[in-house]
Amino acid sequence: MSINRFYFENGCTNLRLHIFTDASEEAMCIVAYLQYEVTLKLLYVIGTCRVAPIRHTTIPKLELQAAVYGVRLRRQILREHDVKIDKIDHWTNLSTFSQWLQSAHKKQQVFVANRAAEIPENSSMDQWRHVKGIENTADIGTRGMSIEGLKDPGWLNGPAWLQTDEETWPKPWCQVNEAEAEQVTSTIATETELDRLIDWRRYSSFNRIRNFITYCMRFKMKQKGHLKGDEIHEAEQILFRFVQNESFPKVSKSIKKSKEISRTLNIAKLSPFI
Incomplete structure (x- = not known):
């Protein structure tokens, strides 16, 4: 040989x-x-x-x-x-x-x-x-x-x-992330629509879906380059709100309307906020 x-x-x-x-x-x-x-x-x-x-x-x-x-x-x-x-x-x-x-x-x-x-x-x-x-x-x-x-x-x-x-x-990793973000953000106007449009089962980890949402926001703002800490933090807050709304829909809706939470709910002891 x-x-x-x-x-x-x-x-x-x-x-x-x-x-x-x-x-x-x-x-x-x-x-x-x-x-x-x-x-x-x-x-x-x-x-x-x-x-x-x-x-x-x-x-x-x-x-x-x-x-x-x-x-x-x-x-x-x-x-x-x-x-x-x-x-x-x-x-x-x-x-x-x-x-x-x-x-x-x-x-x-x-x-x-x-x-x-x-x-x-x-x-x-x-x-x-x-x-x-x-x-x-x-x-x-x-x-x-x-x-x-x-x-x-x-x-x-x-x-x-x-x-x-x-x-x-x-394509290179950076282009894959931005292209994926472009596909979704073209139809995104609110967080509610984002929650409806994303197939959460596609993402195997918290970091992956967090970075994807960061790229969505970045594309909407027409920004490029490496992700920054404040952008990632904002994406995390969006994810937390999604989970809160899905897990405690009545509590979340009540807080948004500035109404008191029923003291019969165990979560009321934690003084929840959004």
Whole structure:
């Protein structure tokens, strides 16, 4: 078996680096490709696997660790290659990735906080994209493979979908969040309508739905950039009001009308307010 290390015959210009990361309970894998943007051809640069820690760690945390290894491998590739790389894309199928990075300024578990802080130091959010597990070539390395398996065209040649027009690729995390916000805020006028329009079952965590609502408000105000603390706080207050209205509709309605709450209600002892 041999791997061609002579990347491109027509010189090294208009190059793009793609780094895929993935993890399983057994291993973490990172694989990188260089792409000639004129022909969209991909060439294998390096692939590496690391055994998962003996101590049990959840899959999302292992995928976050793999993302850290991805930015470290990125530094190594840039250091060891003399050619100019014009664009860089990181690919992961970690669904909580953007939430962890956007909450890096907040208190998180030590494991998450340390790694969420390292990634933005060596990459930007617009360089990170989500890819489905079956389309992630790093998934091959997390399952283990034989020498014959290394000849798999998907491993050495990269995913076929990446060699098509960029418009068909998954969008960067930041664009996904803003596009999702645009779709909803185009018909949002009040919090009541927001509560009616959002399918709460789509969001697996508080952070995810909170950030989504923040992007909705931001799009409505025509603002861009990273989320700010006061914006996130305002979105949290909206979420709390939604939950209050759903859990205590009579109490909420009574408070809004400035009427006294019946002392027969246990919640009256807590002096509720909105």
